[in-house]
Amino acid sequence: MNRAHKKLDVWRESVALATYIYKVTEKFPGAEIYGLTSQIRRAVVSISSNIAEGAARFSSKEFGQFLNVAGGSLSELDTQIEIAFNLAFLTDEEKKEIDNRIDAISAKLAGLIKHTRKKAAEK
Template identity: 35%
Template sequence: MERKKIETFEDLKVWQKGIDLVKQIYLRTKEGELSKDFGLRDQLRRATVSIPANIAEGFERYSRKEYLNFLNIAKGSAGEVRSLLRVALEVGYIDQPTYTQLSNQAMELSRMLSNQIQSINQSLK
């Protein structure tokens, strides 16, 4: 199978999956109890948007070291999303299946970012 050449950040699978998670979070936070908790809702949205935004910003930088820094920030945001989702579950704003689905998506992103970070680290040696 031939791999598509990566020319823009939009070509990155990890960025595409980040956008998918953003969409899911926005859909889940626009109704129900979570939509009324402005603090938690907004923090969850900001943390989620931060993932693809940092991937894009890092990709557009001129150095691989800078890109690496932004990937690390994106990975941190993926962890923040998982933590905030757990808060939403514990206070009853989302149900277990929703938590599991969204948390798994964030975990998959985290793994993909880890792989990319490791790959770049290897290439810098």
């Protein structure tokens, strides 16, 4: 296993976001453990997991498909964070921190998707 994903900034940042999200969601109401807490955690873990799985593929086209799934999970997370904030499960500071991290990951993911599309088109 070459673990190419560990060389990607976007993967490292998405793992850091997942770690932060797990800590923040620990204080969510207990009634949400199988609801919003679970959905948020699943979505945030899916981001780095799909980047890693795609990086292990042998074609740029396949990698790009997994990056698109990671982007979808990032959008899911963004929506779920908005709901959690509206329900007062997150502070203003936590929301801002998460939003900043989502924006940074989104930009890096978009750049990597563009790069893999270009690489796939060259073949």
